[in-house]
Every structure is written in structure tokens, then in C-alpha cells.
Amino acid sequence: MKIINVAGARPNFMKIAPLMDAFAAHPGIEPMLVHTGQHYDEKMSDLFFRQLGIPEPDINLEVGSASHAVMTAEIMKKFEPVVLEHKPDAVLVVGDVNSTIACGLVAVKLGVKLIHVEAGLRSFDRNMPEEVNRVLTDAISDYLFITEPSGVENLKNEGVSEDKIFLVGNVMIDTLLKNKAKADESKVLDELDLNGVDYAALTMHRPSNVDDPAVFGRILDAIERVQNDMVVVFPIHPRTRNNLGKLGLADRVDAMVNLRLLDPVGYLDFLKLMSGAKVVLTDSGGIQEETTILKVPCITMRENTERPITIEVGANQLVGTDPQKIVAAYERVVGDNGFSPTVPDLWDGRAAVRIAETLAG
Ligand code: UDP
Numbered sequence: 001m002k003i004i005n006v007a008g009a010r011p012n013f014m015k016i017a018p019l020m021d022a023f024a025a026h027p028g029i030e031p032m033l034v035h036t037g038q039h040y041d042e043k044m045s046d047l048f049f050r051q052l053g054i055p056e057p058d059i060n061l062e063v064g065s066a067s068h069a070v071m072t073a074e075i076m077k078k079f080e081p082v083v084l085e086h087k088p089d090a091v092l093v094v095g096d097v098n099s100t101i102a103c104g105l106v107a108v109k110l111g112v113k114l115i116h117v118e119a120g121l122r123s124f125d126r127n128m129p130e131e132v133n134r135v136l137t138d139a140i141s142d143y144l145f146i147t148e149p150s151g152v153e154n155l156k157n158e159g160v161s162e163d164k165i166f167l168v169g170n171v172m173i174d175t176l177l178k179n180k181a182k183a184d185e186s187k188v189l190d191e192l193d194l195n196g197v198d199y200a201a202l203t204m205h206r207p208s209n210v211d212d213p214a215v216f217g218r219i220l221d222a223i224e225r226v227q228n229d230m231v232v233v234f235p236i237h238p239r240t241r242n243n244l245g246k247l248g249l250a251d252r253v254d255a256m257v258n259l260r261l262l263d264p265v266g267y268l269d270f271l272k273l274m275s276g277a278k279v280v281l282t283d284s285g286g287i288q289e290e291t292t293i294l295k296v297p298c299i300t301m302r303e304n305t306e307r308p309i310t311i312e313v314g315a316n317q318l319v320g321t322d323p324q325k326i327v328a329a330y331e332r333v334v335g336d337n338g339f340s341p342t343v344p345d346l347w348d349g350r351a352a353v354r355i356a357e358t359l360a361g
Contacts, residue, residue: 001360002030003115004088007057008038008075008099011172011286013048014267015094015117018174018352020055028360034082036075036099037062044238047266052175068098068129075102083110090115090359093137094171096130096285101137108140117171117355119144120151121285121306127208130285131306145355147172147289148309148344168354169346172286173293176271177349183271192260194276198230200330201277202259205237209283209301213247215321219301220252222326226281227258229334233273235262279333281326288316292341297333301326315341 003023007016016033023031035057039045048054061078063071075098083091083106091107092115093100100116107114119138123131138144138155146152147170155165189195202223210216226232236244244250253259265273271290274280280291281299288307291298292315300318310316317333319325333339346354 001028001090002032002086002088003090003092003359004032004034004083004086005092006034006036006079006099006103007054007094008036008063009095009097010039010044010048010264011284012094012097012099013045013052013054014175014286015171017052017054018171018178019092019094019117019355021053022352022356024055026356026360029356032059032086032088033057034079034103035060036079036103037064038071038075038097038099040064043264043266051267052179072098072102075099076106079103079106080110083107083112088112090142092117094118096121096133096137098129098133101133104137104140113142114140115143115145115359116141117145118147120146120155120165121148122150122154123302123304123306125304129207134306143359145351145358147347147351148307150308166355166358167346168358169348169351170289170344171351171355172289173347174349174352175267176290176293179268179271180275183268183275186268186272188265188269188272189276192233192262194231194233198278199276200226200230200232200279200281201273202232202234202281203237203287204281204283204301205240206283206302207239209321210237210240210243213249216243216247216249217252218321218323219326220249222301222323222330223259223281224256225323225327226330227256229330230258230278232256232259232281233262233277234259235265235270235273237264279330281330289347291315293343293347295339295341297336297339299326299329299333309344313341313344314339 023029063074090113094117288310298316319329
């Protein structure tokens with residue numbers, strides 16, 4: 001079975017890495033890798049390929065940054081000839097970025113089977129660009145590989161036939177478990193002078209949080225309170241950094257003496273930063289899952305989550321963007337010594353192997 005695997009943006013790389021490993025090791029599967037170039041620089045892309053041992057992409061579409069429509073269209077235009085030339089038996093896409101839906105559409109229009117890894121997740125918020133990508137990709141996929149039970153329910157409710165649905169676990173957690181020991185050796189805490197220091201880790205980049213000055217400002221109100229209490233380490237997404245300037249919030253952030261703004265850090269350093277943190281504040285999807293396994297309390301600054309299992313097992317709190325609620329959640333977790341979330345079923349490091357075995361029959 002010849003499979004073209006697609007990766008485009010940072011959260012795709014930790015998902016594609018274990019799949020490429022499992023496919024290379026399976027005699028029945030011949031994998032190829034296409035990078036769309038949605039994220040393209042050293043800090044958002046190349047570093048992850050090196051650290052995670054992802055093979056050099058066979059093809060890079062080099063689409064770069066653009067509006068959603070232009071990017072999706074560019075990826076489709078450039079991906080179609082690749083599929084026509086290499087004639088795969090299937091195209092595999094992961095997650096919920098523009099590359100996911102763009103390459104998915106190209107595949108099905110050419111009559112090529114489509115595999116979606118991390119299918120079925122739903123925030124039920126169509127204002128999120130990722131939610132639109134998820135719903136559309138799932139609607140046209142032939143194999144839907146799922147990380148958590150809610151995904152199975154969601155797909156059944158949307159009428160997806162059960163023989164396409166496979167609950168296999170979480171490839172992102174495959175990568176975390178494989179790299180945890182290496183991450184423990186990262187020197188990032190020494191470099192930041194954070195050894196033995198209580199600190200919180202912060203990430204945010206969702207348009208709903210960082211495009212609107214009122215919402216972004218409310219979150220900063222909460223962060224201001226948290227950094228009065230402990231150091232807050234903030235590896236900042238390029239989109240968020242851009243918006244700080246555009247929305248006139250840079251001075252406010254600069255004035256917070258305990259808030260440490262960093263460029264985005266590599267995967268191993270970020271795992272180390274999360275592992276050592278008292279608490280992680282985020283609007284990321286994947287980080288809600290990683291903190292669950294690292295057993296670090298997660299506060300999700302969003303109104304909804306497509307990953308409800310992280311809340312059910314006791315690892316994650318969904319608090320929205322009201323500063324009082326964020327601070328109240330922060331106070332709860334730092335005062336709580338009984339924090340002991342359980343591990344979701346099948347988040348055991350073998351999801352990619354299960355996917356390979358399912359596909360190769
Ligand atoms: N991550 C990283 N360095 C950073 C911030 C995040 O390696 O500075 C990793 C994080 O551990 C997770 C992934 O990037 O594996 C999450 O990506 P992101 O938050 O961009 O996407 P989302 O999960 O929200 O789609």
C-alpha cells in the first residue's frame with residue numbers, strides 16, 4: 001500500500017513522526033512524505049524534523065503564509081500533480097489545519113482513499129477555522145482514526161458508517177512517550193535560570209483569543225495576576241507576537257517583569273518546560289493532551305474544547321477568557337496537592353502501530 005503522508009504546520013509534525021516510523025517498519029506499507037510548507041522556518045518546522053527524526057520530505061510544496069483561501073487553494077494546486085504523478089493507494093492527513101482539508105479534497109476528487117488521523121474531535125464551534133477543517137475532512141474520509149471516545153460518538157452522530165471508524169489512541173502521545181527521556185536532558189531550565197523555581201508555562205495563538213484586543217487584553221489581566229505570584233514562561237507563537245504589536249499590547253507585556261517572552265522553542269525544550277511547570281495556561285489543542293500525560297495541571301483559556309477526555313480524567317479545566325475565572329482556576333491548581341489525573345485508554349505509545357496494522361490489513 002503506497003501512502004502519501006501530509007504534514008504542514010507545527011502541530012502536524014509530532015503526529016506524523018510516529019506514523020512515518022510505523023509505516024517504514026511495516027512491510028506492507030510504502031510511505032512518502034509531503035510537506036506543504038504551511039509552517040516553514042527553523043523554529044516552527046525544521047527543528048521538529050531534526051528532533052523527532054522525521055525523514056526529509058520527498059516533496060515540499062513551499063506554500064508559505066497566506067489567507068485561508070489562498071493557502072488552501074495553493075496547496076490544492078500544488079498537491080494535485082503530486083498525487084497524479086505518484087499514484088498512491090491512499091493519502092493520509094493529520095489534525096485540523098488548512099493542509100489537512102486541502103490535501104484531503106485533492107485526494108478524494110482524484111478517487112484516492114483518504115485517511116484522517118485524529119478524526120472526530122469537535123468543539124462544536126464553527127467560528128474556529130480548525131473546526132471547519134475537521135468537519136469537512138471527516139465527511140470525505142475513508143478511514144477515520146480516533147484518539148478518544150467522544151470522537152466515535154461525534155462521528156456516529158454525523159452518520160459516518162461504523163466500519164470506517166477506528167479508536168486507536170493518540171499519535172501525539174506516541175511521540176511524547178518516545179521523547180520524554182530525551183526531553184528530561186534538555187538544558188532549557190538551566191538556560192532560563194528556572195531550576196528549583198516555581199513557574200507557569202503559557203501558550204496562546206487561537207484567533208479568537210489573540211485577534212481581538214478586548215479578549216487578548218482580558219487574558220493579559222489574568223496573566224498579570226499570575227506573574228505577580230510566579231514566573232510565567234511564554235514561548236510566543238509568531239501570530240501572537242505579531243498581534244501584540246498590531247493591537248498595541250506590547251508595552252503592557254513588556255511591563256510585566258515576571259513574564260518571560262521567548263521565541264517558540266523546540267519540542268524537547270517545550271516538553272521539559274511543561275513537565276517542570278506548576279501549571280500550564282494555554283489555548284492549544286495538543287497541549288491539553290500532553291499535560292494530561294505529563295500530569296501537569298492545564299488551564300484552557302477557551303469556551304470549548306474538542307478534547308473533553310482531558311477534563312474527564314481530571315487533568316484539564318476549561319475556564320474561558322474571563323480573568324477572574326482564569327485566576328480562580330490558577331489558585332485552585334496551585335493550592336491542590338491531590339492532583340492525580342488518570343491516563344486515557346490507548347494513550348500508550350502504540351497508536352501509530354495500530355494504524356499501520358489496520359491499514360495493511
Ligand atoms: N510546542 C512546541 N514549542 C512551543 C510551543 C508548542 O514544541 O514553543 C508544541 C507542543 O508541545 C505541541 C504542539 O507544539 O506538541 C502544539 O502546537 P500548537 O499549540 O501550535 O497547535 P494546536 O495543538 O493548538 O493545534
